[in-house]
Amino acid sequence: MENFVRMFMLLAEVAVDVIRKFLEDKIQPDNFETFLQQHRHKIYHLCYNRGRCCSCGLSPTFPTQAVIRKAQLDILFVQQPGVNCSSNSRFCCCSYIATPNIQLNTIDITLCFAIINNFITLNQQQNDCLNDIRIVRNDISHFAHQHDIDSAEFYRMWGKVTNASIHLAAYTNHTYSADILDKIERLRTRPILAVEYTKSLHEIVKWINKDEEVRIHVYF
Ligand SMILES: [Zn+2]
Numbered sequence: 001m002e003n004f005v006r007m008f009m010l011l012a013e014v015a016v017d018v019i020r021k022f023l024e025d026k027i028q029p030d031n032f033e034t035f036l037q038q039h040r041h042k043i044y045h046l047c048y049n050r051g052r053c054c055s056c057g058l059s060p061t062f063p064t065q066a067v068i069r070k071a072q073l074d075i076l077f078v079q080q081p082g083v084n085c086s087s088n089s090r091f092c093c094c095s096y097i098a099t100p101n102i103q104l105n106t107i108d109i110t111l112c113f114a115i116i117n118n119f120i121t122l123n124q125q126q127n128d129c130l131n132d133i134r135i136v137r138n139d140i141s142h143f144a145h146q147h148d149i150d151s152a153e154f155y156r157m158w159g160k161v162t163n164a165s166i167h168l169a170a171y172t173n174h175t176y177s178a179d180i181l182d183k184i185e186r187l188r189t190r191p192i193l194a195v196e197y198t199k200s201l202h203e204i205v206k207w208i209n210k211d212e213e214v215r216i217h218v219y220f
C-alpha cells in the first residue's frame with residue numbers, strides 16, 4: 001500500500017495546504033471567522049436546503065443538494081444558546097455564530113472545496129487545478145477498497161496533483177510555489193514512517209465513511 005499512502009499524504013498534507021492558502025488569499029481582507037460570519041446565512045442553507053429559515057428574504061432560493069453535512073456546519077459555527085429568534089420558522093439560522101478564532105487549517109479538503117465552489121470566482125486555470133485535485137482525491141477514496149495503486153496510476157495521479165498544486169500556489173507567490181514543489185519532491189522520495197502509514201490508512205477510512213454518508217444522507 002505504499003503508493004497509496006504516499007498519494008494520500010500528498011493530498012492530505014501538501015495539496016490541502018495549498019488549497020487553504022488559496023482560499024485564505026481569496027477572502028482577504030476578511031479572516032476566516034469574519035468571512036464565515038458574513039456568509040453564515042448562505043452557508044447555513046448549504047446544509048439545510050429544505051425550507052426557509054428565520055433569516056430568509058421573501059423569495060429564497062436554496063441549493064438543490066445539501067453540499068455540507070451537519071457535522072461540517074458544526075465545525076464552522078456554534079449555536080448560541082438563548083437566542084430569541086423572532087421568527088416562527090421551522091429553521092433558525094440567527095442563533096449560529098462563526099466559531100470564535102476558527103482557523104482555516106482546521107477544515108479538511110472537502111469543506112475547502114465546498115466553500116470555494118460556492119463563494120469564490122475562479123479563472124479557468126484555477127478551476128482546472130482544483131478539479132484535478134478533487135478528481136484524484138475521489139479516485140483515492142475509491143481505490144481504498146482495493147489493493148495498492150500500480151506505479152503507472154501512481155505517476156499519473158502524482159503528476160496531476162503536483163502540477164495543480166504548484167500552479168495554484170503560484171497565485172499566492174512564486175516562493176511559496178517553489179516551497180511546495182520542494183515539499184512534494186521530498187515526500188516522493190523519502191521513506192514513509194510506520195506511524196504515518198498507520199495514520200494514513202486510518203484517515204482514509206474516515207474519508208470513505210464521510211463520502212458514503214454524503215451520498216445516503218438527506219438533511220432536514
Ligand atoms: Zn434562510
Ligand SMILES: [Zn+2]
Nearest residue numbers: 054085092094
Ligand atoms: Zn432565528
